[in-house]
Structures are given as C-alpha cells and as structure tokens.
Amino acid sequence: MTTAAPQATGPGAAKSPSGPPPSPPDAPGVPLRRSLVRALPVSPALVLLLLFLAGPIVYCVWIAFTDLQLTGQAESSFVGLENFRTAFQDEEFLNAVWLTLVFTVISSLIGQNTLGLALASLMRRASKPVRTLTGGIVITAWVLPEVVAGFLLYAFFRREGTLNAILDWLHLPSQNWLFTLPILAVSFANVWRGTAFSMLVYSAALNEIPQEVTEAAEVDGAGGWRRMWHITLPMIRRSIGTNLMLNTLQTLSVFGLIWVMTRGGPGDKSQTLPLFMYEQAFQNSMIGYGTAVALLLLLVGSLFSLIYLRLLRTEV
Amino acid sequence: MPVRPTAARPTALLIALVATATASTACGNGSGSDPDTVKVSFKQSTDNSIHVMDDYLAGVKKQFEKENPGKKVELVPIKAPDSEYYTKLQQMLRSPKTAPDLVYEDTFLINSDITSGYLKPLDPYLAKWPDWNQFMDTAKTAAKAEDGKTYGVPDGTDTRGLWFSKDIFQKAGLPAGWQPKTWDEVLTAARTIKRKVPDVIPLNVYTGKPVGEAATMQTFEMLLYGTDDAGSQDPLYDRASKKWVAGGEGFKDSLSFVETVYKEKLGPDIEDALDPNVMTRVRGEWLPKGKLGIALDGSWLPQDWLKGSGHEWPEWSKELGLAAMPTQHGQAPGKVSMSGGWTWSIPDKSANPDLAFDFIKTMQTKANAQKWYVANSGIAVRKDVATDPAYAQAQPGIKFFTDLVASTHYRPAYPAYPKVSTAIQEAMEGVTTGDQPVDQAARGYDDALKEATDNQVVEK
Numbered sequence A: 001m002t003t004a005a006p007q008a009t010g011p012g013a014a015k016s017p018s019g020p021p022p023s024p025p026d027a028p029g030v031p032l033r034r035s036l037v038r039a040l041p042v043s044p045a046l047v048l049l050l051l052f053l054a055g056p057i058v059y060c061v062w063i064a065f066t067d068l069q070l071t072g073q074a075e076s077s078f079v080g081l082e083n084f085r086t087a088f089q090d091e092e093f094l095n096a097v098w099l100t101l102v103f104t105v106i107s108s109l110i111g112q113n114t115l116g117l118a119l120a121s122l123m124r125r126a127s128k129p130v131r132t133l134t135g136g137i138v139i140t141a142w143v144l145p146e147v148v149a150g151f152l153l154y155a156f157f158r159r160e161g162t163l164n165a166i167l168d169w170l171h172l173p174s175q176n177w178l179f180t181l182p183i184l185a186v187s188f189a190n191v192w193r194g195t196a197f198s199m200l201v202y203s204a205a206l207n208e209i210p211q212e213v214t215e216a217a218e219v220d221g222a223g224g225w226r227r228m229w230h231i232t233l234p235m236i237r238r239s240i241g242t243n244l245m246l247n248t249l250q251t252l253s254v255f256g257l258i259w260v261m262t263r264g265g266p267g268d269k270s271q272t273l274p275l276f277m278y279e280q281a282f283q284n285s286m287i288g289y290g291t292a293v294a295l296l297l298l299l300v301g302s303l304f305s306l307i308y309l310r311l312l313r314t315e316v
Numbered sequence B: 001m002p003v004r005p006t007a008a009r010p011t012a013l014l015i016a017l018v019a020t021a022t023a024s025t026a027c028g029n030g031s032g033s034d035p036d037t038v039k040v041s042f043k044q045s046t047d048n049s050i051h052v053m054d055d056y057l058a059g060v061k062k063q064f065e066k067e068n069p070g071k072k073v074e075l076v077p078i079k080a081p082d083s084e085y086y087t088k089l090q091q092m093l094r095s096p097k098t099a100p101d102l103v104y105e106d107t108f109l110i111n112s113d114i115t116s117g118y119l120k121p122l123d124p125y126l127a128k129w130p131d132w133n134q135f136m137d138t139a140k141t142a143a144k145a146e147d148g149k150t151y152g153v154p155d156g157t158d159t160r161g162l163w164f165s166k167d168i169f170q171k172a173g174l175p176a177g178w179q180p181k182t183w184d185e186v187l188t189a190a191r192t193i194k195r196k197v198p199d200v201i202p203l204n205v206y207t208g209k210p211v212g213e214a215a216t217m218q219t220f221e222m223l224l225y226g227t228d229d230a231g232s233q234d235p236l237y238d239r240a241s242k243k244w245v246a247g248g249e250g251f252k253d254s255l256s257f258v259e260t261v262y263k264e265k266l267g268p269d270i271e272d273a274l275d276p277n278v279m280t281r282v283r284g285e286w287l288p289k290g291k292l293g294i295a296l297d298g299s300w301l302p303q304d305w306l307k308g309s310g311h312e313w314p315e316w317s318k319e320l321g322l323a324a325m326p327t328q329h330g331q332a333p334g335k336v337s338m339s340g341g342w343t344w345s346i347p348d349k350s351a352n353p354d355l356a357f358d359f360i361k362t363m364q365t366k367a368n369a370q371k372w373y374v375a376n377s378g379i380a381v382r383k384d385v386a387t388d389p390a391y392a393q394a395q396p397g398i399k400f401f402t403d404l405v406a407s408t409h410y411r412p413a414y415p416a417y418p419k420v421s422t423a424i425q426e427a428m429e430g431v432t433t434g435d436q437p438v439d440q441a442a443r444g445y446d447d448a449l450k451e452a453t454d455n456q457v458v459e460k
Helices: A032-064 A082-089 A091-125 A128-143 A146-157 A162-169 A182-208 A211-219 A224-235 A237-252 A256-262 A273-283 A287-312 B010-025 B052-067 B082-093 B110-115 B123-127 B130-134 B137-143 B166-171 B183-196 B213-224 B249-263 B278-286 B301-305 B353-363 B366-375 B398-407 B417-433 B438-452
Strands: B037-044 B072-079 B102-106 B160-165 B201-204 B243-245 B292-298 B320-323 B335-339 B342-345 B408-410
Touching (some): A032 A287, A082 A287, A091 A237, A091 A273, A091 A287, A128 A182, A146 A182, A146 A256, A182 A237, A182 A256, A237 A287, A256 A273, A273 A287, A273 B082, A273 B417, B037 B052, B037 B082, B037 B353, B052 B072, B052 B353, B052 B366, B082 B102, B102 B110, B137 B335, B137 B342, B137 B398, B137 B408, B160 B166, B160 B213, B160 B335, B160 B398, B166 B183, B166 B320, B183 B201, B183 B249, B183 B292, B213 B292, B213 B335, B249 B417, B249 B438, B278 B292, B278 B301, B335 B398, B353 B366, B398 B408, B417 B438
Parallel strands (some): B037 B072, B037 B102, B201 B292
Antiparallel strands (some): B102 B342, B160 B320
C-alpha cells in the first residue's frame, strides 16, 4: 500500500518519468543459456499465469471482436470493430458512460477521497475512544457484503425509508430518492460504503509525516489550512495518487450495490457501464457486445489512471 | 518499481499461448458418461425451504430405476435464480463433455436454444408415444420451433387473469361475481373503486423495465393479444415472413390502456410501480392486506400464500375473486390469457437421448403429471388431468386457470424476443411516467425493434 518507497522524492523534486531506465548490470553480456536456466524456477508460475490469467484475457479480447451470443444463433463469426461501432451509436451506451463518469466523480473522486482524508485528519487529533469508535463504524460499512449494504441503503433511501422519516421529523420535504435522483442515491451509497478504504490509506500516510515539519510550520505561523495545503498535501501526494487510482477502479466496477438498490432504473437513470454490460451480455445474450463494452470500460479506467499519474506525477 | 524483464522471449510466450488455446478448446467426444445413466439437469429453488421439485424428481427417479433394472438416474440440480440458470445451462449445453441428457427449459428462451442448435427435435419419439395425444393443442406449441418440429414436452403451464378483492368490491358496490366483458369495464371498475374506496390502489398492472418480463407478459401481452391486431395470428411476430411486426393500432391501444391507468392514478404510485420489488409487494403486502382492488397477475400467486411461505394466507380463496381478462371490445373468444411454463428437452449433445426420453415418459404419465401440477401450483396441459375432479379440487382457483388454457397464447419467444420484450418495457415506461405520449412511445418501439431484430420488421 503505502510503504515508504526507497527513493523518496521530496516535494517538488519532479523526476522525469520518461528518463532511460537504468540498465540491469548483467543484461547484455549474459549468455542466453544462463538466463534461461535462471528463468527455470519461475517457469511453473509463468505457465500457470499464462493458462489461467493471460489465456482468458486474450480470449475475452477476441470475443469482443465477434458476434458471439450465449444463445440464439448457431455460429459466431469475426465482425471486426462492429461491436464498438454499435456501442458509439447506441444512446443507452452513451448514457451509461455519462452516468459512470458522474457516479465515479461524485462517489470516488469527491466523496470517498475527500471524506476519507477529512476523517483521517480529524481522527489524528481525536481522543483514543473517539478514534476507535469512528474507525469501527466506518470500517463496518466497508466490510459488509455488497448485497447487504445495498439492501440497507435501499431501506434508507426508499420512500418509507429512514432518510425520509428523519426529513419528516425535521419538517423538511421528503421525496423518493431512488426515483427522483437515483444516480445520486447510489453515489451516496458508494461513499458510505467505500470511505473506510480511503480513511485507512490516509491515516497511514498522515502518520508518515514527521512531527518536526508540522511543528516548524506552526512556529512560522502557518494556519491550519495553509499547513494542509503547503505541507500535508504535498507530502502525501503519492498516497493521494495511489488512493485515487484504486478508488476509481473499484468504483468503476461497482455492480451489486446499484443492482440491489435500483436495478439501473428507473428507466436507465442509474444504469452505469457494469449494469449495461450485464444487461447486454446476460439478459440479451450478446456476449460479444457485452465484452466489447467491458473493454471500453477498461479504457475509461486507464484514462482516469493516466490523468492521475500525470497530475500527481507519482509512481505506483 | 521497474520490473526486470524475464528471459522468456516473445516467441516462447506465443507458443505457450497457442498451447493454452488448443488445450482449452480440445474436443472431447461423447459425454463420457455411462450409457445406462441418464443425467437430468433442473433448476433448484434458491430458497432452501422449498424442495418441491427435488422431492418430485427423487420419487420419479425411484420409480424409473425400479421399472428399468440396471438403469440409473443422476439428478444434477442447478441452484440459481432464473436468469443465471439460463446462463449456466447454455454453457453446459455448448460441450458434449458437460451436456446433460435431459434439461429443464423455460419456454421464454427455448427457441433461442433451438436456434443455437443446443436441442434435439423430439418428433420421432413423440410419434411413438400415445400419451402425446393427451396434451392440449395449445400446449403442444409451447416448444414448437419455426421449423415445425417440437423440441420439448411441457410439464404444465401457467395462465393469467384478474384477481380482485371481494371486500373492496363490496365497499365500492361492485358485484361479487364480477366478469368484465371489455377493457372499458375493467377501467370503469377501477374508477369506481378510486371514487368510493379512496385509500386503496384500484388496479395494479406491471409496467416498465424494473419488473422486466412481468411487465411485457402479465400486462402488455395480456392487452395486445386481445386486440384486433391479434385476430388469427400473432400480433408481435409474423410467422409467414419470419419477421417481427411493427406497432399497429392494437399496440397503441394497449399502450393507451397503461397510460390511462397511471395518468388517472388508478394504479400504484408511479415510483412504486417502477420499484424492482413491486411484485413482492403485490403478493406479500397489497393483496393479503386488502390494499389492492384488482391485480392483473399470474395463476401462481397462491404458491406464496401456502403454509411455510413467510406470508401465509389460507383465507385467500374466500377473500379474492377471479375474472378472466377480457378482449378489448369483447371480440371472440371474449377472454385472453398468456402462457409460459417449462418443458423437458433433450440436448443435441446428449449421450443417451433414448434413455432420456424414457425418463420423460415416466415423468409424464397421467399420475405423475397430475402429482407435479398440484405440487408445483402449475396448470395442467394434459386433457385427462384437466378433467379429473381430484385435480380440479386440489386447490381453489385451479379449475378457473385451467379453463383459460383453451384461449391462451404462448409468446413468440424467438431469439430476438428478450430484446423485443425490453423494447416493449421501455415504451410502457415512457407512457407510465408521462415522459412520452403514446404515438411517440410506439415510434420508439418501432425503432428499437428494427435495431433488436436487424431490420427484420414488417408493417401490418
């Protein structure tokens, strides 16, 4: 996770990521046989990896370029980029991409990340019982199975649910969140469920910051926000990058939570890409198309990751 | 952390990959099962307290093994909800290594599986099986494919009609022996309930994508197959040209009916109607607690009210009345029903098809079939069982729903059907929420239909 890397780069000391890699000391002069012999011990693992990891992945990529169906046609054939063309002309797909972006930005980038950092910062100053209690509650939400969490939040958001009971009690107007703002409801649900992870990452990162630095800044008269902005954030930059990336990739593939809460509905107002994929592949039996969409989802994930890497210039 | 490149060179990688690919697609020949064992796959309930099918099959297995010494039956239960069961089954059917000898197929998808070449035509067997003549004509078409061959033996069916609360009807001043003759009479009754019994839901018709196929079949097709579009042929699919039918007058009228129900607030609140759990509420809450006047729903409802079901309701037969769904203007035959259900089929890659059919024969003797219909709250498809007083009196409502089989329709469940069904649900949802007027929703359906069926669409 966030072990202090050996080549700690100080804040601002941007290392050019595109520098030539240091050549391994024995790369060129080694006879082929010796390196083959050296590779022997890892070969069983390599074969297993190829068999059970790379094989299915390659097969998946292949399927995305065919019109394979689970049922409904006798033969499948290679169709080239047809599935991808279909996707980009498919309003439902574009809607799913948009909702996936909304869901990811709200629940992962803004929600889990910020809330996780806030909780971690506040907990550093809190007394031990408070820390234990808060941490316990937040982590409980995280370890609950996805389906259980989904039902809990369904019960919380539905029209006769807890949230509206509270709003009624406060004499505020209530509404059926799952019907009027489904994508927000599932985003909040994901924040509720996933914040613990960010909190843990940031707690660990904040503990890495040497006391002296913070104290020196305090002596120099820097206020809380300035310390946060100029010292804390730059020092935990790498953790932010790692956390954002893990969070985003996790959020992009959330399925169960949304499935239980809204089934992607009403209409397709909360149908993110994983739900769209499921509908295409298993409800409409279009395995080829579903797989193509999965590849596009992978692309969305890599885009996010690239942006983070560029913005934060961290190494993972 | 830069990773040290391993010594395995690209060629080596490629060779390994090719080896993997060939290993994983290596073909087995025959299921490798023993010729005296028939492997039977069926859908086990995900509810551990329900083992109706397991018990029934265990009984038939015992009988079969006694009558055929030396033969064995191996039951292969698949514990999954419907949609996952289909997926699992389709994967099993793809390879002779994993294909069972007998499978339990939903009529919803059977035609897709036939087109995929997963199943064997049963005509040669049926020709030599006298009991086949006991099956009702409508039921014989349950698993009849476009090639005219039959691929499955139905083990019962289900029908649909109107359930109504006698108590609410009494309060609204409606007759206890209510039987509407037209759609308007259904709506009029709902309006009367709304006026006189304001705190209940007058009429529930499923709608929209969240409930899925239930919206298509329990509501839309129950309407559409009672319009002039139906007439002598299928209003969704033209068998002659093998094309899907674009939305006609009857299609729009059916959408209008749904629109009216939700526009006039004769149905549940829209947000409840579009909640994926609404079906559970109708069965478990609204009907038993007297909060719903009329429900257009399936013959299987009482299954949920039996002992040990979580919401027992033994008095249901006294508190609910039943009426057939009328045709639009009372056109002949005056009532309409849709049917689904499951069939027993033999996979194309089965190793023991003959033995498998022998097992079907044992399952579908009059006595065994009757036992199964009753145990499963299913509707008889055998004439001799349907007329047997012991069957008709086994449960309240059975006679009513069995009489509907004569005027029932099976869905045109060809490969594109699931997608067509989704398109119907979307059109329904548009008129339910009021986002789309009927004409626009129908146009949307036509577009979606062309997309779902690769332009295999015909205008009527």
